[in-house]
Amino acid sequence: MIGGGPVGENAAQYAIQGSDRTAAIVEAELVGGECSYWACMPSKALLVPGSVRTLAQHMPGLAEQPPLDVEAVLARRDSFTSGWDDASQVSWAEEQGIEVVRGRGTLTGPRTVVVGDRTLVARHAVVLATGSVPVSPPIDGLAEALPWGSRDATAMHEVPGSILVVGGGVVACEAATWLAALGARVTLAARGGLLARLEPEAAEAVEAGLRDAGVDVRLHVDVQSVRREDARATGEGHVHGGAVTTTIDGEELRTDEILVSTGRRPATDGLGLDAVGIDELEVDGRQRVAGGDGWLYAAGDVAGRWQLTHMGKHEARICGEVIGVVAGGGDALDVVGVDEDPLTQVVFTEPEVAAVGITHAEALERGMRVERVAIDLAVAGTALQRDDAGGRVVAIVDADRDVLVGATLVGHGVAELLHAATVAVATQVPLSRLWHAVPAYPTASEIWLRVLEALRTQRRAA
Ligand SMILES: Cc1cc2nc3c(=O)[nH]c(=O)nc-3n(C[C@H](O)[C@H](O)[C@H](O)COP(=O)(O)OP(=O)(O)OC[C@H]3O[C@@H](n4cnc5c(N)ncnc54)[C@H](O)[C@@H]3O)c2cc1C
Numbered sequence: 001m002i003g004g005g006p007v008g009e010n011a012a013q014y015a016i017q018g019s020d021r022t023a024a025i026v027e028a029e030l031v032g033g034e035c036s037y038w039a040c041m042p043s044k045a046l047l048v049p050g051s052v053r054t055l056a057q058h059m060p061g062l063a064e065q066p067p068l069d070v071e072a073v074l075a076r077r078d079s080f081t082s083g084w085d086d087a088s089q090v091s092w093a094e095e096q097g098i099e100v101v102r103g104r105g106t107l108t109g110p111r112t113v114v115v116g117d118r119t120l121v122a123r124h125a126v127v128l129a130t131g132s133v134p135v136s137p138p139i140d141g142l143a144e145a146l147p148w149g150s151r152d153a154t155a156m157h158e159v160p161g162s163i164l165v166v167g168g169g170v171v172a173c174e175a176a177t178w179l180a181a182l183g184a185r186v187t188l189a190a191r192g193g194l195l196a197r198l199e200p201e202a203a204e205a206v207e208a209g210l211r212d213a214g215v216d217v218r219l220h221v222d223v224q225s226v227r228r229e230d231a232r233a234t235g236e237g238h239v240h241g242g243a244v245t246t247t248i249d250g251e252e253l254r255t256d257e258i259l260v261s262t263g264r265r266p267a268t269d270g271l272g273l274d275a276v277g278i279d280e281l282e283v284d285g286r287q288r289v290a291g292g293d294g295w296l297y298a299a300g301d302v303a304g305r306w307q308l309t310h311m312g313k314h315e316a317r318i319c320g321e322v323i324g325v326v327a328g329g330g331d332a333l334d335v336v337g338v339d340e341d342p343l344t345q346v347v348f349t350e351p352e353v354a355a356v357g358i359t360h361a362e363a364l365e366r367g368m369r370v371e372r373v374a375i376d377l378a379v380a381g382t383a384l385q386r387d388d389a390g391g392r393v394v395a396i397v398d399a400d401r402d403v404l405v406g407a408t409l410v411g412h413g414v415a416e417l418l419h420a421a422t423v424a425v426a427t428q429v430p431l432s433r434l435w436h437a438v439p440a441y442p443t444a445s446e447i448w449l450r451v452l453e454a455l456r457t458q459r460r461a462a
């Protein structure tokens, strides 16, 4: 494996488990990758305290909430990143029989990876699991201002008094949420709307939530130039010098810091793809790289299908299984591929967004005869959980096959409601059967009964 993030770890484990094969993970930084140290884990650790406080604020009987104790929140975040020490993950790899090779790996020929002065030659396969790197827009003066990236925001050691978050995707929305909860004055500037790839209900609710939290949300704007006279490389997670002046649609904004969260691209620089005759990295449903002659695989962010840990690990499990089957003389096609598997995602903002499968717009693009149901997230189970319960559920149905192909929930705590919809979408259970899956009372899951009832009403009216 080149790259020891969650995907490289999982692919290695699945490729060798139950066999006498061996695996090596080549890792340039920390085993556990971006996810463990600068992405999923620290970001969620920073978001949970704010979410708990908002819940308490809407729960009669709980004392008035003081501001968050920033030091305690950052210390808890540090415990989730093990102080940026990967010793436990290295031990895990070694226990699985996986060797960890420190350094940057480069392909130099078929099955051959060079790491420093070491050359590793794989008997069966090489898996590219190098993740992704942030992209920075070509804004005048931005690079010279030494802006924060997502690593600074997740590994934050001091909370800037004020910060401009550039971008309208998941990183921007989540980072604006935790920065505001921790006391920063936040402005968010995006060139489009928020969370553009999700149902419009998600963007509307997240925008309202950010505004409620005091974030100045500026959408469909042009960030034209950035000026920072006193830019200093003070280190990751520290404010990088003096004030930043940003021109947005001709208007100047002065903040203590600026965070760039404008997307990521596959980490293929310096990987040596040209040495093995590959111009562009493309994978099939079994994670085999096109043009790789059967020995080269890619999974996770670098493979370019999606940029999510759980989806990358799903690819890794299939990739590892395929490697094992092929090494044992079998056919890769014996393993069911990932092609048709639905995407699941949770955006951990206030309110949360949880989505599976395709949106209404995607269903129409595919030429489906589609039914869309959108109802309020209002059942006894949600109302009991908090006084400001609310939100929406959108269900997308393929009318010809009578199956759910997409669902989006927007509301507090909806993350844990998603898997029921995921099971329905992934297994394509006919809705007539789903009617017999009775949700317990009074739980939030009753919302799925309401969706089916709304669909019946809609059908009767049509
Ligand atoms: C702020 C933020 C929050 C996120 N939150 C979530 C979330 O809540 N849930 C979710 O599902 N996803 C989340 N993501 C996305 C998630 O982090 C990625 O999808 C996931 O990390 C991808 O895993 P990976 O193993 O493919 O890559 P990575 O985790 O990036 O790991 C790749 C590893 O490869 C190493 N590497 C790269 N090149 C080389 C080389 N040439 N030689 C040796 N090693 C190399 C890197 O050092 C790194 O350790 C978040 C992303 C960000 C930025």
Ligand SMILES: NC(=O)c1ccc[n+]([C@@H]2O[C@H](COP(=O)([O-])OP(=O)(O)OC[C@H]3O[C@@H](n4cnc5c(N)ncnc54)[C@H](O)[C@@H]3O)[C@@H](O)[C@H]2O)c1
Binding pocket: 137, 166, 167, 168, 169, 170, 171, 172, 174, 189, 190, 191, 192, 193, 194, 195, 196, 223, 261, 262, 263, 264, 306, 307, 308, 345, 346, 347, 348
């Ligand atoms: N909870 C989660 O699962 C989670 C959390 C964080 C990140 N992620 C993953 O990480 C990936 C990267 O996230 P991201 O938010 O960086 O990327 P993204 O592609 O989701 O969003 C990029 C945003 O930046 C905006 N943008 C681009 N150029 C701009 C400019 N010049 N000025 C203003 N806005 C500009 C785009 O319009 C878009 O809104 C996502 O694909 C997501 O899957 C997941």
